[in-house]
Amino acid sequence: MSSPRKQVILGAYLGGVNHHTAWWDPRAGSQIDFSSFEHTARTAERGRFDFFFLAEGLILRERAGRIFDQDVIGRPDTFTVLASLAAVTEHLGLAGTINTTFNEPYELARQFASLDHLSGGRAAWNVVTSFDAFTGQNFRRGGFLDPADRYTRAEETLNAVRALWDSWDAEDIVADRAAGRFLARPDAGEFAFRGSQFDISGRFTVPRSPQGRPVVLQAGVSPQGRAFAAANADAIFSPYGKLPEAAEFYRDIKSRAIAAGRAADDIKILPSASFVLGDTQAEAIEKYHTIRNEQVTGQTALILLEQIWNRDLSGYDPEGPVPAIDPDPDAPPIIQGRAFLHQDRFATAARLRQVAEAKKLTLREAVIDQFERGPLVGTPARIADQITEFVADDGSDGFILGSHLVPWGLDEFVDQVVPLLQDRGVLRAEYTGVTLRDNLGLPNVRSASVPAKS
Structure with a gap:
């Protein structure tokens, strides 16, 4: 008897804080109206996705002191959006990006325990950190954190939050059947947490939520980030969309999780991906190139390179060669408010020059070639095969x-690719779990949750 095929986890995100969103397309809708969030979430649930993911920016990004003209201004608050989506979905997980540095x-x-209650056990927290004074100027704390301390604070924040979630047990709520109500035990919700970042104690007001603990997501590429995620996260966002580097990252995170005393399957690895569908492979490839050429304008290419060079590159021709000068990491940041994804500026710049020379690419073409994380391009059958094989x-x-x-693009995937994944036996035909943890195949922590209603 053959073993069951490895199931594919699917999350959906609504773009809006980067150049990938085709806001100029006449078919594009609003990126801040609730109708766009609702449509994307309902479509994902129709496709039996596991969760809807919402990124968040805490400040309007700038280049040389001026706001990016490609960013969405006015993105609603994360918790407000997710709580609203809980009312219009039944099974879909609801994941929000919330910063540990300024909360x-x-x-x-x-907030997350409340969302978990309101959604019936579907909340997830994408744990992120920040250390820069530019973002911190919007907050009382300011940018006080040394970069080396950001994971210290993030880990203490997460441990403190979990201590609060765990301050309620199932037996802390006692049913008074005669009075027709539930009563809390006298010591329910009591907590105390002390560390280098926090010294707090008191009583937590929200009873144990349906999942026991909401799902924790994280992204980390550096050794410190990988170690933190492997020890703490239920799922980690991978920056790798191509084999074999994706498989190496997968093995590394799983082995780190085991070293931290966890099972390898206790943490899920999830890269982000875009997709372009066509009736033929040639049509899909042509559409992909058209979209990428529209997304990465000359201005966009220069801005993306300025993140690496930390220099004003506006005098360079996007259709000319990659700059021969070296980055200047010690200069004041020319780009503010964007997460820096490249660990070594000099090595990244050298690689871009080498790729451009080897492939005879212009600056803009080199950016298109190197900044894409492995798009899914092809016919519906080919993309279904790509997903199935990559996960397997x-x-x-x-x-x-x-x-x-936005928000209509996901419909095409749900209508054309999802049925093929279901036919291949790698994606559920119906939801079988009660909570997001159930659907993700994560360890069950509901044994300490509130008693089920009778």
Whole structure:
């Protein structure tokens, strides 16, 4: 008897804080109206996706002191959007990106536990950090953190939040049947947490939520980030969309999780991916090149390179060669508010020059070639094969999918690719779990949750 095929985890995200969104397309809708969030979430649920993911920016990004003209201004608050989506979906997980640097453990624990209750056990927290004074100027704390301390604070924040979630047990709520109500035990919700970042104690006001603990997501590429995610996260966003580097990252994170005393399957690896569908492979490739050429304008290419060079490159021709000068990491940042994804500026710049020379690419073409994380391009059958094979080969446990067309782009994937994944036996035909943890195949922590209603 053959073993069951590895199941594919699918998440959906709604773009809007980068150049990937085709806001100029006449078919594009609003990126801040609730109708766009609702349509994307309902479509993902129709496709039996595991969760909807919402990124968040805490400040309007700048280049040389001027706001990026490609960013969405006015993105609604994460918790407000996710709580609203809980009312219009039934099974879809709801994942929000919330910063540990500028939020207190008590409020984070309360907000996510509340979302978990309101959604019936579908909440997830993407844990992120920040250290720069540019972002910090919007907050009381400012950018006080040394970069080396950001994971210290993030880990203490997460540990404190979990201590608050765990301050309630199932037996802390006692049913008073005669009075027709539930009563809390006298010591329910009591907590105390002390560390280098926090010294807090009190009583947590939200009873144990349906999942026991909401799902924790994280992204980390550096050794410190990988270690933090492997020890703490239920899922980690991978930056690798191509084999074999994706498989190496997969093995590394799983081995780190085992070293931290966890099972390898206790953490899921999920790269983000875009997709372009066509009736033939040639048509899909042509559409992909058209979209990428529209997304990466000359101005966009220069801005993306300025993140690496940390120099004003506006005098360079996007259709000319990659700059021969070296980056200047010690200069004041020319780009503010964007996460820096490249660990070594000099090595990254050298690689871009080498690729451009070897492939005879212009600056803009080199950016298109090197900044794409492995798009899914082809016929519906080919993309279904790509996803199935990539997951089966342990490149990941699934994908976080987004479309360049907001909010309608995901419909095409759900209508044409999802049925093929279901036919291949790698994607559920119906939801079988009660909570997001159930659907993701994560360890069950509901044994300490609130008693089920009778």
